[in-house]
Amino acid sequence: MTPSNIKYRIGKSRGFQVLTITLAFACVIPLLAILGFIIEAGITKINWHFLVNVPKPVGETGGGIANALLGTLIIILVAALIAIPIGILCGVYLSENKKSRLAYWSRLCVDILQGVPSIVVGIVAYFWLVKPLGGFSALSGSVALAIMMLPIVIRSTEETLKLLPDTLKEAAFALGMPFHRVILKVIIPCGISGILSGVMLSIARVAGETAPLLFTAFGNPYLSANLTKPMQSLPLLIFNYATSPYNDWHDLAWGASLILLVFVLMLNIFTKLITRKWKVQL
Amino acid sequence: MDTSSMDKDLITLSNASLGVISPVKTADSLKIRQRLRRSYRQIKTENVFRRVLVLMGWVMVVLVLGILFTLVLESVPSIRALGAGYLWGKTWDPVQDVYGAYPFLLGTLLTSFLALIISIPFSIAVAIFLGEYYPEGWLPNLLKNTVELIAAVPSVIYGFWGLAVLVPIVRGWETKLGVQPVGVGILSSSLILAVMIIPYAASLGRSMIQMVPSPLKEAAYSLGATRWEVIRSVIIPYTKSGLFAGILLSLGRALGETMAVTMVIGNTSIIPKNIFSPGNTMASVIANEFTEADKPVYLSALIELGLVLFLVTVVINMIGKRVISRFTNE
Numbered sequence: 001m002t003p004s005n006i007k008y009r010i011g012k013s014r015g016f017q018v019l020t021i022t023l024a025f026a027c028v029i030p031l032l033a034i035l036g037f038i039i040e041a042g043i044t045k046i047n048w049h050f051l052v053n054v055p056k057p058v059g060e061t062g063g064g065i066a067n068a069l070l071g072t073l074i075i076i077l078v079a080a081l082i083a084i085p086i087g088i089l090c091g092v093y094l095s096e097n098k099k100s101r102l103a104y105w106s107r108l109c110v111d112i113l114q115g116v117p118s119i120v121v122g123i124v125a126y127f128w129l130v131k132p133l134g135g136f137s138a139l140s141g142s143v144a145l146a147i148m149m150l151p152i153v154i155r156s157t158e159e160t161l162k163l164l165p166d167t168l169k170e171a172a173f174a175l176g177m178p179f180h181r182v183i184l185k186v187i188i189p190c191g192i193s194g195i196l197s198g199v200m201l202s203i204a205r206v207a208g209e210t211a212p213l214l215f216t217a218f219g220n221p222y223l224s225a226n227l228t229k230p231m232q233s234l235p236l237l238i239f240n241y242a243t244s245p246y247n248d249w250h251d252l253a254w255g256a257s258l259i260l261l262v263f264v265l266m267l268n269i270f271t272k273l274i275t276r277k278w279k280v281q282l
Numbered sequence: 283m284d285t286s287s288m289d290k291d292l293i294t295l296s297n298a299s300l301g302v303i304s305p306v307k308t309a310d311s312l313k314i315r316q317r318l319r320r321s322y323r324q325i326k327t328e329n330v331f332r333r334v335l336v337l338m339g340w341v342m343v344v345l346v347l348g349i350l351f352t353l354v355l356e357s358v359p360s361i362r363a364l365g366a367g368y369l370w371g372k373t374w375d376p377v378q379d380v381y382g383a384y385p386f387l388l389g390t391l392l393t394s395f396l397a398l399i400i401s402i403p404f405s406i407a408v409a410i411f412l413g414e415y416y417p418e419g420w421l422p423n424l425l426k427n428t429v430e431l432i433a434a435v436p437s438v439i440y441g442f443w444g445l446a447v448l449v450p451i452v453r454g455w456e457t458k459l460g461v462q463p464v465g466v467g468i469l470s471s472s473l474i475l476a477v478m479i480i481p482y483a484a485s486l487g488r489s490m491i492q493m494v495p496s497p498l499k500e501a502a503y504s505l506g507a508t509r510w511e512v513i514r515s516v517i518i519p520y521t522k523s524g525l526f527a528g529i530l531l532s533l534g535r536a537l538g539e540t541m542a543v544t545m546v547i548g549n550t551s552i553i554p555k556n557i558f559s560p561g562n563t564m565a566s567v568i569a570n571e572f573t574e575a576d577k578p579v580y581l582s583a584l585i586e587l588g589l590v591l592f593l594v595t596v597v598i599n600m601i602g603k604r605v606i607s608r609f610t611n612e
Contacts, residue, residue, distance in 0.1 A: 009508050009510075009511070010508055012510055013508035013509045016510040016513070017509065017510070019407070021415070023404050027407075027408055027428075027429055028425065030477040031428060031435070033443075033447070034435065037446070041446075086341060090339060090341065090342060093338050097339070102336065102343070103339060105343050106339040106340070106342045109345065109346040111599065111603055112596050112599065112600070113345065114599070115595050115599035116538070116592060116595065117539075117591055117595055118538070119569055120592045121349075123568065123588045127356060128352065150342070150345075178327065179328045179331060180328050180331035181324075183331070205434075207436070208436020208437065208438065209436070210540075210541045211437075211540040214569055215573060218573075235436055235438045235541075239441070242438075242445060243545060260439065261435065261436070264434055265431060265434060268434040269431075
């Protein structure tokens with residue numbers, strides 16, 4: 001092999017390395033651009049007035065997003081109340097019954113559910129709750145979000161519990177503990193960090209979901225805490241106001257975007273710190 | 283308590299429960315009776331708990347079947363009225379009662395595949411960078427976490443940013459190229475989608491590349507291969523199926539993505555002529571017109587789109603998952 005050939009090959013290798021590094025770091029640019037732009041556009045809009053008032057009608061400046069903040073909080077809270085118990089118990093079932101046929105199908109369904117487009121979940125929630133109940137409601141929005149949370153909670157619970165050593169359970173059984181106490185008092189507390197981070201991740205994911213809420217929670221320009229009535233939420237407000245032609249509404253949407261973005265990113269980073277501290281694998 | 287005394291107590295207890303008057307009613311037998319009752323209760327709770335767990339297993343199956351059933355049931359009017367030609371019909375005009383899904387199918391395929399083509403070099407680069415070049419250290423760690431955060435940003439925020447920043451830029455390109463400068467359209471949505479789907483293929487590809495056995499790589503190095511040659515002829519062939527699965531999963535994401543696309547695609551129900559023209563995807567037309575659909579067939583046609591979207595994403599995800607599990611089991 002001639003030296004020039006080797007030089008060429010090494011050069012090619014170097015060139016590819018530089019290209020890879022450049023492309024890899026180029027991925028960060030859009031995220032930084034979005035973050036920078038949203039912070040710049042949103043930070044000036046946020047003040048106390050913005051947080052405690054409802055939006056003003058078109059033409060009047062000012063107004064706030066209190067209804068969306070409250071709505072997001074309520075909708076997510078109810079969704080979590082529905083999804084967390086079902087998700088954790090289902091995760092326990094899947095980790096306890098690794099081989100049964102029902103577990104196989106159940107696991108397959110969790111996989112399917114994870115990939116279902118959010119708009120489809122919205123359609124289904126519309127037919128399950130909005131139509132029978134006779135109108136858009138915050139509750140139907142919560143159910144739609146709960147359906148989206150379930151696969152994440154189930155998966156993280158199952159994966160966490162799978163990592164626990166069998167001896168733990170055997171020791172508890174040997175002491176004569178009944179099955180439900182072993183699960184509730186030994187297994188779940190041992191895996192709580194993993195389960196918790198799954199729950200937080202799922203909340204972070206659905207907090208920004210708009211599509212399932214379009215036909216369920218629908219949005220509401222007034223302050224409302226009634227679960228059976230339409231309710232505003234941050235992503236809905238951003239969508240409706242961002243696509244409107246009014247500058248005042250765009251301002252509200254920028255402020256709301258910043259709040260939503262900070263909330264979601266904080267939840268994600270916090271979850272990551274937890275998983276690193278407790279060495280959980282998701 | 284030793285066994286013999288326990289036996290005696292049990293005999294006393296069973297006599298008592300059979301109605302036989304026990305010769306002596308000691309404090310011990312009462313205690314045992316309490317203990318037995320407690321363990322009966324615990325066994326009962328245990329059975330209930332087991333049943334609840336099985337029920338939870340069923341909940342997921344019922345949920346997915348329910349989603350499928352609801353979609354099929356609600357799209358029956360449209361299937362009956364429009365038949366299979368619905369999917370190839372070229373015009374969508376609800377006012378005239380003409381429904382054809384072809385513009386949306388084409389719009390969905392165009393945006394998703396364009397987004398995939400744009401994002402693949404970046405996601406593969408991230409996967410190779412984190413999996414092979416620099417698996418450890420603070421800078422790669424930072425990159426990994428930042429790329430994962432890309433997936434965390436809500437899609438409505440991508441849409442809003444796209445509307446405010448990206449659309450004017452694309453409009454500038456269009457003016458330079460001499461096409462009608464609308465800004466919104468297939469290209470803008472593909473660009474936004476490309477950013478959104480980078481993390482999926484990247485994180486899966488990274489874990490696949492890290493699973494390449496080091497003896498394979500070392501053997502190649504010992505034969506005098508350069509780093510690029512190892513990547514090209516050892517790592518890429520070895521992880522081919524894994525990378526493919528990651529790309530499939532990103533495709534599944536891109537197909538179902540609703541909000542960001544709805545905000546920047548322009549929402550016109552005509553067949554897109556080129557990548558600059560505005561259009562509509564299946565998800566975006568549902569998002570836009572679902573609450574306005576006033577006729578049963580109109581609504582049902584939209585739900586049929588949802589059904590198609592559901593089936594396509596399920597199939598893509600299943601293939602992807604199957605490939606991954608086969609890869610990791612090898």
